[in-house]
Amino acid sequence: MALSITEACVNCWACVDVCPNTAIHESDPVFAIDSDKCTECLAEFPEAQCAAICPIECAIVDELGTPLNPLGSLTGIPVEKLQELLAVATRGQPAST
Amino acid sequence: MDLPVISNTAPASGGGCSSSGCGTAPDALSHLPDHIRAKVQDHPCYSEEAHHYFARMHVAVAPACNIQCNYCNRKYDCANESRPGVVSELLHPDQAIKKVLAVAATIPQMTVLGIAGPGDPLANPERTFETFRQLSEKAPDIKLCVSTNGLNLPKYVDEIAKHNIDHVTITINCLDPEVGAKIYPWIYWENKRIRGVEAAAILIAQQQRGLEMLVERGILVKVNSVMIPGVNDEHLKEVSRAVKAKGAFLHNVMPLIAEAEHGTYYGIMAQRSPSTEELQAIQDECAGDMAMMRHCRQCRADAVGLLGEDRGAEFTLDKLDAMEIDYDSAMARRKEVHDAIIDQLEARRALPAAPAAPATALDSSAPLPAPLPEDSRPVLMAVATAGQGLINQHFGHAREFLVYEASPAGVRFISHRKTELYCVGGDTCGDEGQDGVSADSILDRTIAALAGCEVVLCSKIGFEPWGLLEQAGIQPNGEHAMEAIETAVMAVYRELAEAGKLATPAPDQKRA
Ligand code: SF4
Ligand code: SF4
Ligand code: SF4
Numbered sequence: 001m002a003l004s005i006t007e008a009c010v011n012c013w014a015c016v017d018v019c020p021n022t023a024i025h026e027s028d029p030v031f032a033i034d035s036d037k038c039t040e041c042l043a044e045f046p047e048a049q050c051a052a053i054c055p056i057e058c059a060i061v062d063e064l065g066t067p068l069n070p071l072g073s074l075t076g077i078p079v080e081k082l083q084e085l086l087a088v089a090t091r092g093q094p095a096s097t
Numbered sequence: 098m099d100l101p102v103i104s105n106t107a108p109a110s111g112g113g114c115s116s117s118g119c120g121t122a123p124d125a126l127s128h129l130p131d132h133i134r135a136k137v138q139d140h141p142c143y144s145e146e147a148h149h150y151f152a153r154m155h156v157a158v159a160p161a162c163n164i165q166c167n168y169c170n171r172k173y174d175c176a177n178e179s180r181p182g183v184v185s186e187l188l189h190p191d192q193a194i195k196k197v198l199a200v201a202a203t204i205p206q207m208t209v210l211g212i213a214g215p216g217d218p219l220a221n222p223e224r225t226f227e228t229f230r231q232l233s234e235k236a237p238d239i240k241l242c243v244s245t246n247g248l249n250l251p252k253y254v255d256e257i258a259k260h261n262i263d264h265v266t267i268t269i270n271c272l273d274p275e276v277g278a279k280i281y282p283w284i285y286w287e288n289k290r291i292r293g294v295e296a297a298a299i300l301i302a303q304q305q306r307g308l309e310m311l312v313e314r315g316i317l318v319k320v321n322s323v324m325i326p327g328v329n330d331e332h333l334k335e336v337s338r339a340v341k342a343k344g345a346f347l348h349n350v351m352p353l354i355a356e357a358e359h360g361t362y363y364g365i366m367a368q369r370s371p372s373t374e375e376l377q378a379i380q381d382e383c384a385g386d387m388a389m390m391r392h393c394r395q396c397r398a399d400a401v402g403l404l405g406e407d408r409g410a411e412f413t414l415d416k417l418d419a420m421e422i423d424y425d426s427a428m429a430r431r432k433e434v435h436d437a438i439i440d441q442l443e444a445r446r447a448l449p450a451a452p453a454a455p456a457t458a459l460d461s462s463a464p465l466p467a468p469l470p471e472d473s474r475p476v477l478m479a480v481a482t483a484g485q486g487l488i489n490q491h492f493g494h495a496r497e498f499l500v501y502e503a504s505p506a507g508v509r510f511i512s513h514r515k516t517e518l519y520c521v522g523g524d525t526c527g528d529e530g531q532d533g534v535s536a537d538s539i540l541d542r543t544i545a546a547l548a549g550c551e552v553v554l555c556s557k558i559g560f561e562p563w564g565l566l567e568q569a570g571i572q573p574n575g576e577h578a579m580e581a582i583e584t585a586v587m588a589v590y591r592e593l594a595e596a597g598k599l600a601t602p603a604p605d606q607k608r609a
Pocket of ligand 2: 005008009010011012013014015016031050053054055056059060
């Protein structure tokens with residue numbers, strides 16, 4: 001049972017400081033969770049602490065790869081809009097993703 | 098603590114001398130009680146006159162944040178404290194100390210070290226306080242300041258007091274949780290992510306409590322607000338009144354900067370930014386209640402140097418390793434330089450407000466040789482300056498202009514206006530444009546940024562911009578190069594008066 005961090009992570013350190021099990025460390029290109037140490041906070045808190053503070057949608061996922069903070073859940077920007085921007089970005093044009 | 102009402106705004110409309118700003122106040126700060134003035138008068142971020150002489154730096158040791166603001170994208174620096182879209186070089190506390198000591202040895206005007214991000218300093222308590230602790234030990238002459246969104250402030254007030262940090266900036270955008278819910282989508286609080294009105298109510302309560310606790314401990318508090326048209330613009334007047342009543346000594350209203358390419362909520366949702374006129378109107382209203390900090394540059398979280406300049410590139414980590422520094426003699430040298438500047442500032446403050454005195458003091462309202470007609474309308478003038486209170490910058494090199502208002506009551510500083518609001522970080526911007534932006538459209542933007550000004554004073558100006566400025570109804574003027582700003586502004590104002598141009602309303606300006 002462990003969460004992991006995806007390449008969406010912006011290396012902001014917020015999760016590192018709140019993890020009760022010091023399971024998160026600096027790594028390249030993004031922070032990483034030590035799966036031996038991560039308890040998904042089940043024993044400690046009602047919410048996984050890293051996912052409760054992480055500001056980036058889709059940066060923290062469970063073992064099935066499901067994001068704990070899915071697209072549109074943190075910023076209030078409508079999902080369609082985000083997908084539009086993502087599409088533009090993957091076509092290689094300037095966009096803010 | 099109850100502060101007197103302070104204002105750097107001589108009433109602009111006719112009537113000449115009125116309750117404040119009449120020939121007695123070289124700077125808004127001279128109205129402050131002595132113990133506060135002593136603390137802020139050589140602080141480049143707080144004192145309008147000191148910022149021409151003293152340097153400050155920020156170190157980016159605090160990456161984490163515990164809230165979300167709708168004008169912030171966490172890929173970039175905290176937008177409460179810097180311009181959006183800027184990325185700072187993140188340092189560990191040990192690296193930060195090394196950098197500060199190197200800068201303070203190279204730039205002896207260095208007086209202030211701030212921690213402002215790139216996230217929220219109090220969401221990174223260990224990194225933030227470790228930096229302060231080491232610096233108080235190694236360079237006790239450097240003042241410390243810290244800024245915060247306020248959420249963790251009550252928890253760390255005593256720690257702040259211990260580190261002898263006498264300046265704290267809190268960003269307070271609202272008092273009403275309903276308004277707050279439109280600015281903050283969530284906070285991280287007591288191990289949970291909390292959203293909406295409930296989140297805003299907690300954040301607001303913590304900010305206000307933190308403000309009170311700091312004031313109780315005699316720590317100076319500046320309040321920043323981001324003006325978001327249609328969301329909190331009117332509400333800011335109430336914010337201003339409330340924070341002043343609680344003892345904040347300065348209120349700084351900054352414009353929202355929202356661009357889609359920054360990827361912020363407001364940017365993507367096309368929330369508009371305030372115009373320079375709207376911003377000034379709100380600043381003027383809030384100034385009725387307290388001193389405003391109109392010269393704030395929204396620096397980067399790793400800015401180095403005098404306000405409005407950034408010498409950060411001289412002090413990157415690899416360059417630091419190569420520097421050899423004698424810390425003790427650097428501190429002695431700083432003391433000499435600081436004392437000399439303070440003497441100079443004191444001498445300026447002591448200038449008698451006699452009719453013969455030239456209007457060299459900042460924000461001066463020195464009486465004039467021959468009285469101007471009292472009903473002469475006030476005129477805004479933009480000035481290109483590289484510092485020292487002089488008109489000493491080429492129009493084409495100016496990345497920002499200082500805007501002054503001249504009226505029969507004198508000359509007062511109003512604000513600074515940036516010409517390249519949209520560029521990413523000051524150090525990458527060349528004169529001939531970048532990011533596909535042509536120099537032409539930079540000129541257009543510059544002219545748009547100067548809206549409302551009738552004159553622009555600079556040391557020199559090219560032929561083409563001269564013509565375009567004239568077309569836009571802004572008179573370029575290069576005749577006062579190397580003169581003191583206030584003296585020159587007043588001289589130009591008198592010329593306008595003598596030419597009979599001040600009895601009539603301002604000519605319509607063509608928008609660029
Ligand atoms: S789920 Fe909990 S234990 Fe696991 S990494 Fe996140 S904060 Fe640490
Ligand atoms: S909080 Fe999120 S974005 Fe920040 S370091 Fe952790 S995973 Fe990355
Ligand atoms: S407090 Fe600063 S870093 Fe945190 S979300 Fe707001 S603007 Fe961004």
